[in-house]
Amino acid sequence: MSILDKFSLKDKVIVITGGTGILGKSFVRAVAEAGAKVCIIGRSQEKIDERVEQAKSLGAEAIGVIADVMNEQSVHEAKESILKAFGTIDGLINAVGGNIPGATIGDDQNIFDNKIQDTIKAIELNLYGTIIPTMILGQVIAEKGIGAIINISSLAASRPLTRVLGYTVAKHGIDGFTKWMSTELALRYGDKVRVNAIAPGVFLTEQNRALLTNPDGTYSPRAQKFINGTPYQRLGDPSELEGTLVYLLSEASAFVSGETVFVDGGFNSWCGV
Incomplete structure (x- = not known):
């Protein structure tokens, strides 16, 4: 296999949760251009239809599935829909996440006045929104013995960012989950099942x-x-995540697992001097 072939996702079935989001748009483009069959999971039919058309315009086969990744039954139903359409799953991108306004502490706010329930919701959205689809959709990948799971971490898991407590806690959890899952899947299902994370820097979006x-x-x-x-x-620009994403999904990263790859313009590495 040539090095170019190793980066190809031709005919691989790639599922993207949160595929209707800002990063999801870049992810859909990346996997479609790499030759994958794309499955977009989201909660808005209108936005799903937009992403499906985006993938098809790039020559990819694509479907959309309405599902709530925080609801186990909903994700099980989504899995059945995907398997009915494509027969398998080769890659999973857990792109659901983000912050909740009530979980952000204002500059002039006492940190102990933080809305605890909103902070918990932020943790659940980011962490449980990654764990639940991994345990349900990732089972298909594990049992076939080959494939890749990509989680979305953050700078906040390495360099605690002020004001965003719930988001910070959740992203630390995602890093731990990525390492734990990569180890367990390799030991139990072999050396062709990989789990990694991408930690984006700060990207300017609409x-x-x-x-x-x-x-x-x-x-x-x-x-x-x-x-x-x-x-x-x-x-940064969200498009600057695309190369890393394809690399981690493809056979080019066959011996890479349990890693969090920073795409941040060097932010995490720099001491400031």
Whole structure:
């Protein structure tokens, strides 16, 4: 197999939870262009249809499935729909996540006035939203003895970020879950089942533009802190995750498991001096 062939996802069935989100759009494009058959899981039929059309426009076979990854029965039903359409699952991208407004502590807020229930919801969304689909959809990958699972970590799991307690706790959990699952699956199902995570840096998107930029287009104080802490001296673009994603899903990373790969312009590595 040539090195180019090792990076191919041709005819692999790749499932993307949270495929209707901002990062999901880049993920759909990446796996479709790499030749995969794409299954997009989300909660909005309209957004799912948009992503399915996106994948098809790139020449990929694609389906969409409505499901709530926080509901076990819903994910079991999604699995049956995927297996009925494509017969198997070769890769799973757990892209569900994000923060909850009530779980973010304001600059002028006492941290002990934090809304505990919203913090718990943020933990559940990010951590349980990764564990549940992995335990249900990932079983198909494990039992066939080959495939890859990709989780989404964060800088917050390595460098605690102020104000986002629930998100930080959840992403630490995802790193631990990634290592634990990669070990267990390898020991029980062999050396062709891999579990890794990607830790994105801070990316400027339409969704967070109002938080990271001022009305005149300049960066907000928080965004500027991220830039100052990044050797590249800029924010990222979601498309810059695509190469790492395809690598971790493909045979090019056959001996890579249990790792969290930072795609952050050097933020996690830099001491600031």
